[in-house]
Amino acid sequence: xxxxxxxxxxxxxxxxxxxxxxxxxxxxxxxxxxxxxxxxxxxxxxxxxxxxxxxxxxxxxxxxxxxxxxxxxxxxxxxxxxxxxxxxxxxxxxxxxxxxxxxxxxxxxxxxxxxxxxxxxxxxxxxxxxxxxxxxxxxxxxxxxxxxxxxxxxxxxxxxxxxxxxxxxxxxxxxxxxxxxxxxxxxxxxxxxxxxxxxxxxxxxxxxxxxxxxxxxxxxxxxxxxxxxxxxxxxxxxxxxxxxxxxxxxxxxxxxxxxxxxxxxxxxxxxxxxxxxxxxxxxxxxxxxxxxxxxxxxxxxxxxxxxxxxxxxxxxxxxxxxxxxxxxxxxxxxxxxxxxxxxxxxxxxxxxxxxxxxxxxxxxxxxxxxxxxxxxxxxxxxxxxxxxxxxxxxxxxxxxxxxxxxxxxxxxxxxxxxxxxxxxxxxxxxxxxxxxxxxxxxxxxxxxxxxxxxxxxxxxxxxxxxxxxxxxxxxxxxxxxxxxxxxxxxxxxxxxxxxxxxxxxxxxxxxxxxxxxxxxxxxxxxxxxxxxxxxxxxxxxxxx
Ligand SMILES: Nc1ncnc2c1ncn2[C@@H]1O[C@H](COP(=O)(O)OP(=O)(O)OP(=O)(O)O)[C@@H](O)[C@H]1O
Ligand SMILES: [Mg+2]
Numbered sequence: 001x002x003x004x005x006x007x008x009x010x011x012x013x014x015x016x017x018x019x020x021x022x023x024x025x026x027x028x029x030x031x032x033x034x035x036x037x038x039x040x041x042x043x044x045x046x047x048x049x050x051x052x053x054x055x056x057x058x059x060x061x062x063x064x065x066x067x068x069x070x071x072x073x074x075x076x077x078x079x080x081x082x083x084x085x086x087x088x089x090x091x092x093x094x095x096x097x098x099x100x101x102x103x104x105x106x107x108x109x110x111x112x113x114x115x116x117x118x119x120x121x122x123x124x125x126x127x128x129x130x131x132x133x134x135x136x137x138x139x140x141x142x143x144x145x146x147x148x149x150x151x152x153x154x155x156x157x158x159x160x161x162x163x164x165x166x167x168x169x170x171x172x173x174x175x176x177x178x179x180x181x182x183x184x185x186x187x188x189x190x191x192x193x194x195x196x197x198x199x200x201x202x203x204x205x206x207x208x209x210x211x212x213x214x215x216x217x218x219x220x221x222x223x224x225x226x227x228x229x230x231x232x233x234x235x236x237x238x239x240x241x242x243x244x245x246x247x248x249x250x251x252x253x254x255x256x257x258x259x260x261x262x263x264x265x266x267x268x269x270x271x272x273x274x275x276x277x278x279x280x281x282x283x284x285x286x287x288x289x290x291x292x293x294x295x296x297x298x299x300x301x302x303x304x305x306x307x308x309x310x311x312x313x314x315x316x317x318x319x320x321x322x323x324x325x326x327x328x329x330x331x332x333x334x335x336x337x338x339x340x341x342x343x344x345x346x347x348x349x350x351x352x353x354x355x356x357x358x359x360x361x362x363x364x365x366x367x368x369x370x371x372x373x374x375x376x377x378x379x380x381x382x383x384x385x386x387x388x389x390x391x392x393x394x395x396x397x398x399x400x401x402x403x404x405x406x407x408x409x410x411x412x413x414x415x416x417x418x419x420x421x422x423x424x425x426x427x428x429x430x431x432x433x434x435x436x437x438x439x440x441x442x443x444x445x446x447x448x449x450x451x452x453x454x455x456x457x458x459x460x461x462x463x464x465x466x467x468x469x470x471x472x473x474x475x476x477x478x479x480x481x482x483x484x485x486x487x488x489x490x491x492x493x494x495x496x497x498x499x500x501x502x503x504x505x506x507x508x509x510x511x512x513x514x515x516x517x518x519x520x521x522x523x524x525x526x527x528x529x530x531x532x533x534x535x536x537x538x539x540x541x542x543x544x
Contacts, residue, residue, distance in 0.1 A: 020046045023391050023419075028054040030419040033412065036060045036304060038087045040080075040365070040408060041425040042124040048402075050424040052125025058084075058363060060091060060304035062411040063342035066333060066360055069310075070347055070383070071367025076404040077346055078103055080365055081310055082428040084344075085266050088308050089133045094264040096251050097310040098285055102272040105440055106431030108135040120404070120427045131429040134255045135266045137444050138246075140284055141239035144273030145440045147450040148239075149246040151287055153189040154182070156241065157539030159325060160283040160290075164237075165228045169322060174221040176539065177214050178202065183541070187462040191242035192233050194462035199226045201466055240280065243457050248291045250449060252307055270440075278316040285311055289343065290332055290538040296339040306340035314345040315352035328538045330356045349379045350386050358386065362417075363410040365425075368401035390420035397422060 027043045036059070043054035071077050078101070085095045085107060097104060110130035111117070121128035139146035153161065158179040162172035182189050182198050189195045201207040202214070203222040211217060253265040271281050289309060296306065311317070317329065333343055337360075349369060350358055364387070369380050384394040388409055398407060401422070408423045434440075444450050535541050 024051055024054045026419045027056065027421045030412070031055060031057045031410075031421070033057055033059045035413055036091060038063075038084060038091070039126075039426060040083075041406075041423045044405065044422040044424050050123040050125075052123075054421075055125065056408050056421050056423040058410045059413045060088075060093065061302060061413055062362060062415065063088075063093075063305045063308055064302060064337045064340055065362035065411050065415070066337065066342055067344040067363030067365070067410075068347070068350060068353065068358070068361040069344060069365045069367075070350055070352075070369075071406070072348060072370045074403065075367035075401070076406070076425060077367055079404060079428055079432065080367070080406065080425055081312070081344075081346060082107060082430065082432070083426050084308075085310070086131070086133055086429055088305075089264045089266050090131075091304060092254060092262050092264050093304050094252050094254060094307050095266045095310070096269070096288070096307060097266065098269045098271055098281070098312045100271045100275060100281075100312050102270065102434050103432075104268055105135070105137070105270065105435045106428075106433050107133050107266055107268065108443060109431040109435045109439070111427075111429050111431050117427045120424070124424050124426055126426045128427060129429055133266055133430055134260055134263055135268050135443070136250075136253070136447060136449060137440060138267060138269045140269070140271065140274050140281060141241075142454070142456075143239060144270045145437070145444055146268075146270045147444060147447060147453045148456075149269065149284070149288075149453070150240055150242050150244065150456070151284070151291075152243060152245045153191060153195050153241050154179075155245060155291065155541045156283075156287055157290075157535060157541060159328060159539035160287055163283050163321065163325060164279050165225075165232060166279070167225070167228065171221055171224060171228075172322065172324075174217045175225055177217045178222075178225070179535075179539070181210065181214050182462065183535070187465070190459065190461040191463070192229060192238050196226060196229045196233070197463040197466040199229065237280075239456075240284070243459060244453055244455075246288075246453065248288055248295060251288070251292070278313065282313070282316040286317060286329065286332070286538065287540060289336065289341075290328075290536060290540040292341060293332055293336045293339060294536045294540070296336075296341065298338050299340040302340045305342045308342040308344065310344045310346055312346040314347040318352060318354055318357075326354050326356070330354070330360070332538060333357055333360055349383055351379050351382050362415075364408065365423075366398065366407045367405070368403075369398045371399045387420055388417050392420060392422065394420070 024043055024045060031054070037057035038060060040056045040058055042050040042052045043056055044050050069077050069080050081097060082104060085097060088095050099105060110132045113128070113130060117128060120126075137146035138149050140148070141150055142148035158172070158176040162175050167175060178195070178199055179189070181202070187198060189198065199222050202211045202217065203219050203226060211219065211222070251267050255261055255263045255265060274281050292307070299306065318326065321329075336343065345353055345357075345361065347353060350366075353361070366383065369383060370376050371380050380395060380398060383398065387394055387407070392407070394407065401407065402424070404425045406423050406425060407420060409420045410418050412418050
């Protein structure tokens with residue numbers, strides 16, 4: 001083994017230089033796994049030279065123990081994610097990743113060979129081969145290139161929605177009551193206008209009795225929520241909510257034929273078009289995870305994960321989040337592990353992640369940190385304190401790491417932390433740049449999934465039912481007369497004003513729920529009338 005090499009530029013990074021051989025030996029032994037493992041790179045000696053004899057691996061069997069990829073801007077986080085996704089895919093593991101800057105679409109095309117790549121490959125002992133991977137592109141609500149991902153409001157649930165709407169705690173619990181009311185009455189909240197119409201109804205004279213029965217929801221708060229929802233629609237939110245709802249099992253696909261048969265499909269959610277709406281996309285990422293959680297069966301110990309989910313710009317999810325929201329994240333992350341799903345948070349410093357979540361992230365790839373400001377220095381110290389003890393002076397090393405280098409510690413196959421290893425990462429084999437817009441569009445056009453999700457549909461739901469009822473106010477029993485199988489009323493774009501008088505009639509919702517049209521709608525919506533929708537940790541709902 002060559003140790004030291006040229007130049008002593010980084011001799012100071014080890015407390016005791018005579019320990020170097022021991023340390024590299026400890027890394028070599030600590031990362032020698034028997035089962036399938038991902039190759040991250042090679043350990044770096046005190047002299048700054050990569051040692052292919054001491055490779056740094058991550059066992060696939062511990063990827064559901066989650067992880068963190070962190071580092072300052074431009075230090076190599078995205079490339080790390082790219083090379084991890086590549087190896088997971090080739091190992092038959094489906095991957096989900098959020099492509100916020102649009103630079104991950106390159107996964108679909110073979111990389112371009114050059115001297116820098118060759119030098120890195122040689123450094124770390126990588127047999128580099130330009131390779132394109134099976135990628136499916138998604139977009140949020142069709143904004144940008146990719147099959148549109150939408151959620152129904154019912155399934156999205158009150159907690160995530162409250163986060164997007166910036167509601168305070170009182171308003172959040174009030175929104176929870178509105179959902180509870182709709183769930184109990186079997187009113188399907190498919191899109192934003194459905195929710196608006198229910199809130200509007202509750203805030204109206206007709207809804208007064210129901211509002212009172214519900215308890216804890218004031219007409220004033222209902223008014224605030226309504227205004228927020230209107231503003232939300234004005235910002236174009238209608239594109240993201242409604243049907244067809246995305247089926248998260250589509251994230252679990254494996255290629256069935258051709259040269260890449262058996263490879264995991266990489267689902268790339270292209271977010272550059274909604275970059276400026278961080279609350280929206282970060283809550284959607286959480287919805288995907290929560291939805292996967294309720295649909296997937298429990299699995300015992302695994303050889304490899306069912307899916308690895310990379311949550312980029314993770315700090316956006318945690319910023320300003322309520323205690324209840326943070327608890328939900330913590331719980332989802334903790335419980336989804338037993339379903340074989342690994343979640344990797346990608347963010348600038350571990351400080352961005354709440355301690356209770358951080359404690360669950362068993363695998364760590366920490367790229368360089370800056371120490372320009374006192375705030376940086378604090379973050380650096382905090383980061384160092386989250387690593388197991390090692391022979392490195394991490395405070396110094398973390399500020400000196402080169403681009404595409406990281407300090408790594410993972411869990412061994414037995415679940416014990418591996419020795420901390422200064423690692424030079426491998427080079428991605430796919431393109432380290434976005435693919436051409438036309439190539440991306442062609443991929444989307446050719447995808448059967450896009451065919452399934454492309455067109456938004458607007459079925460009869462709470463809005464149409466309430467609107468029809470309102471139109472029919474005074475014509476007693478109109479809603480009941482609607483025949484099963486008759487087409488849904490043409491949805492009006494503007495919500496109707498609440499009916500002027502309806503006092504003598506039985507509760508409007510009872511009437512609506514009793515109608516055959518409503519029952520047939522609920523059947524096709526896949527929910528069961530008369531049975532309250534059950535909500536999961538995040539308040540997201542089961543639909544299937
Ligand atoms: N593993 C690697 N192999 C080859 N080049 C790399 C590697 N990691 C980083 N680089 C080089 O460093 C550049 C920056 O890396 P990357 O885009 O991954 O940084 P980042 O941490 O994601 O930055 P940002 O926070 O701005 O998104 C890349 O464009 C590439 O040239
Ligand atoms: Mg990046």
